[in-house]
Amino acid sequence: MPSLSVSQRVVLWNQAFTEIRRHFCCTGVQEVSTAIRVAHPAIEADIDVLAADGQFLATSPELAMKELLAHGSGPIFQIAHAFRKEAVDHLHREEFHLLEWYRLDESLDTVLNDVEAVVKACFKAAGAAGPTHWLRTSLLDLIEDTLGLALEGQESAVGLRRKLGEDASVYLAGAPEGVDPDDAGLTLGTWNAFLANWSQRHFVPWLRQKPHTGVHLCDFPAVMSAMAATSDTAWGSAPARGRRFAHRFESFVAGIECANGYRELRDSQVQRSRLENANRLRAWRGLPVLPLPESFLAALEHPGLPPCAGVAMGLDRLLMTAAGGTSIQDSSTFLMTPSYPSSIRRRSLRTTAQLAAAGLLDPASVAALEPVTHKFQVALSPTMHDVIVHEGPEGPLRRQFVPTLQELEVAPEESVDPIGDTRFSPVQGLVHRYPDRVLLLPTLLCSVYCRFCFRREQVGDPERGVLTPERVEPALHYIRQHPMIAEVILTGGDPLILSTHRLQSLVTQVAAIPHVRVLRIHTRVPLVEPARITAALVAALRSRLALYIVLHTNHPSEFTDAGIAALAQLANAGIPLLSQSVLLKGTNNDVDTLVGLFRILVHNRVKPYYLHHPDLAKGTGHFRVSLEEGRALMRALRGRLSGLCQPTYVLDIPGGHGKVPVGPTFLHGSGAVYQIDDPWGGVHSYKDLGAEFLAPKV
Numbered sequence: 001m002p003s004l005s006v007s008q009r010v011v012l013w014n015q016a017f018t019e020i021r022r023h024f025c026c027t028g029v030q031e032v033s034t035a036i037r038v039a040h041p042a043i044e045a046d047i048d049v050l051a052a053d054g055q056f057l058a059t060s061p062e063l064a065m066k067e068l069l070a071h072g073s074g075p076i077f078q079i080a081h082a083f084r085k086e087a088v089d090h091l092h093r094e095e096f097h098l099l100e101w102y103r104l105d106e107s108l109d110t111v112l113n114d115v116e117a118v119v120k121a122c123f124k125a126a127g128a129a130g131p132t133h134w135l136r137t138s139l140l141d142l143i144e145d146t147l148g149l150a151l152e153g154q155e156s157a158v159g160l161r162r163k164l165g166e167d168a169s170v171y172l173a174g175a176p177e178g179v180d181p182d183d184a185g186l187t188l189g190t191w192n193a194f195l196a197n198w199s200q201r202h203f204v205p206w207l208r209q210k211p212h213t214g215v216h217l218c219d220f221p222a223v224m225s226a227m228a229a230t231s232d233t234a235w236g237s238a239p240a241r242g243r244r245f246a247h248r249f250e251s252f253v254a255g256i257e258c259a260n261g262y263r264e265l266r267d268s269q270v271q272r273s274r275l276e277n278a279n280r281l282r283a284w285r286g287l288p289v290l291p292l293p294e295s296f297l298a299a300l301e302h303p304g305l306p307p308c309a310g311v312a313m314g315l316d317r318l319l320m321t322a323a324g325g326t327s328i329q330d331s332s333t334f335l336m337t338p339s340y341p342s343s344i345r346r347r348s349l350r351t352t353a354q355l356a357a358a359g360l361l362d363p364a365s366v367a368a369l370e371p372v373t374h375k376f377q378v379a380l381s382p383t384m385h386d387v388i389v390h391e392g393p394e395g396p397l398r399r400q401f402v403p404t405l406q407e408l409e410v411a412p413e414e415s416v417d418p419i420g421d422t423r424f425s426p427v428q429g430l431v432h433r434y435p436d437r438v439l440l441l442p443t444l445l446c447s448v449y450c451r452f453c454f455r456r457e458q459v460g461d462p463e464r465g466v467l468t469p470e471r472v473e474p475a476l477h478y479i480r481q482h483p484m485i486a487e488v489i490l491t492g493g494d495p496l497i498l499s500t501h502r503l504q505s506l507v508t509q510v511a512a513i514p515h516v517r518v519l520r521i522h523t524r525v526p527l528v529e530p531a532r533i534t535a536a537l538v539a540a541l542r543s544r545l546a547l548y549i550v551l552h553t554n555h556p557s558e559f560t561d562a563g564i565a566a567l568a569q570l571a572n573a574g575i576p577l578l579s580q581s582v583l584l585k586g587t588n589n590d591v592d593t594l595v596g597l598f599r600i601l602v603h604n605r606v607k608p609y610y611l612h613h614p615d616l617a618k619g620t621g622h623f624r625v626s627l628e629e630g631r632a633l634m635r636a637l638r639g640r641l642s643g644l645c646q647p648t649y650v651l652d653i654p655g656g657h658g659k660v661p662v663g664p665t666f667l668h669g670s671g672a673v674y675q676i677d678d679p680w681g682g683v684h685s686y687k688d689l690g691a692e693f694l695a696p697k698v
Contacts, residue, residue, distance in 0.1 A: 377460025420656020
């Protein structure tokens with residue numbers, strides 16, 4: 001929906017404030033106000049703070065409100081302004097509204113009922129229907145359901161890594177390094193990384209399937225307790241299988257987190273230790289170490305915090321969702337907030353709502369596009385986002401990555417598997433179509449999802465996204481058992497999104513197969529996510545094998561300064577670089593664009609290898625050009641580019657019958673005399689003396 005008018009915003013926030021205050025006043029909770037500028041902010045491992053004249057702007061009113069509770073305030077709530085130093089996007093702003101409340105009641109049901117009542121009040125203020133019902137689920141149980149991994153919730157960093165096994169390289173990407181099982185900061189950082197990676201692969205897709213259901217995610221692992229109490233009993237439940245829980249929860253509406261709550265920790269010494277651990281993790285992440293809140297810790301000691309539960313709720317996100325917006329700015333009364341420059345959007349965009357908030361889609365089209373994104377994944381890296389914004393609304397890159405309703409138009413000839421991978425897949429993750437080479441697909445995940453991809457109905461699947469070492473072993477065994485296989489092609493998905501450790505392990509395993517001599521990697525990463533190309537990654541790819549990297553690129557605009565530097569790093573390491581492109585209507589089906597693309601490739605030490613005729617993937621008809629047009633373009637290129645810049649124009653025969661060149665041809669006739677076209681349109685006769693020499697003598 002479009003942004004609300006100023007009067008609509010004022011009415012929305014006024015009615016929300018009124019309904020929220022009515023709920024808490026009617027249930028015996030009093031409103032308070034605490035200072036915005038504080039000497040000791042709450043210490044959290046992932047939240048940076050804003051300094052203010054030697055003090056700090058409060059990231060939340062939590063510590064001040066708990067001091068009031070310790071001194072006998074009774075149940076209290078506050079609608080506060082909170083401040084956090086973070087990247088700004090459609091869901092984040094440095095200043096925002098935080099509703100926080102505390103009840104002298106440790107019942108989970110009580111505070112979850114509060115959450116549901118406030119959500120209902122905000123949707124009522126927006127004149128909208130809220131969640132039709134609420135689901136309560138255990139985080140540890142959900143992890144077990146999705147990964148088959150039973151966690152106790154108190155594993156050390158070393159213990160968690162051990163339980164994950166080979167999957168650790170995927171699920172612990174971004175975790176701090178270390179092997180000390182007693183380092184609580186290391187353990188916290190490792191669990192944080194695990195939950196972030198697991199959530200992206202499993203929880204977020206799970207939430208997307210429940211757009212009209214409110215979700216309370218409860219019973220966090222004890223090591224992620226922050227300021228919550230812990231026990232071997234789930235909050236409000238009987239003891240559970242030797243696990244240890246943090247009594248905390250997070251609540252989600254329409255897939256967006258709107259609240260989190262704790263049964264509050266009351267032990268001052270335990271709290272001090274947790275804050276020190278959070279500071280250690282902050283230091284590892286390059287965030288400033290913050291002073292301990294001694295006044296708060298003293299209040300915990302005496303007179304002491306009464307038994308209570310507390311909840312924090314971000315009102316900006318909640319009212320945005322209730323009003324049907326895609327950005328908190330759509331409904332905010334912060335009118336002087338500047339528009340957000342693209343350079344600070346560092347998160348990948350993975351939903352149509354995010355694309356709309358970034359200005360890449362009309363917000364009115366988001367609901368209509370739901371059938372498209374339900375079927376085909378969306379992802380746009382920050383690098384490509386910036387290029388698209390720079391190009392403007394009619395730029396050729398937008399067409400490659402931003403979904404449209406045309407994707408729902410399916411021709412009878414189009415297929416889920418247009419090049420017949422399934423027919424030639426003897427084991428999961430492997431395709432053996434040609435005798436001497438195989439495709440190995442270690443992942444079906446990508447940094448960006450192309451709207452024309454021939455595997456578009458397989459890529460992005462969170463369940464099948466990454467082949468674990470156990471699942472890749474049958475593919476490696478197959479290669480070992482077939483000595484005619486001399487070349488292994490890593491594709492997917494995009495192999496270079498795998499962790500460096502996982503890639504190195506896979507390269508080492510392939511290189512250990514004696515009859516394999518060549519390793520080829522197909523990727524978009526150097527241009528769409530150039531920061532991924534590091535010295536460590538290059539080192540991980542080294543082995544005895546002849547290594548070739550084949551870059552997928554379709555337009556000269558994809559070449560940013562960072563992408564060019566990434567290609568140079570690979571070329572300087574001695575890795576031969578090739579390219580493959582797809583001929584796409586509206587993107588590169590003109591001579592000038594193709595000339596620019598193939599020249600910039602060669603200038604950056606990348607040899608154009610293939611220009612693919614578009615495959616018959618479902619919903620890609622709007623990208624398709626005719627073979628006649630493709631052959632004419634290739635003929636035109638012959639007169640303008642050197643042979644070094646010329647790719648082979650190829651077609652994958654539908655059904656898995658192989659890839660073949662499809663012209664153009666410059667030779668006509670047969671026998672001893674041929675007609676030959678030159679690159680500029682002239683026609684010349686050529687007498688084949690070789691044929692005359694070989695003719696039988698009479």
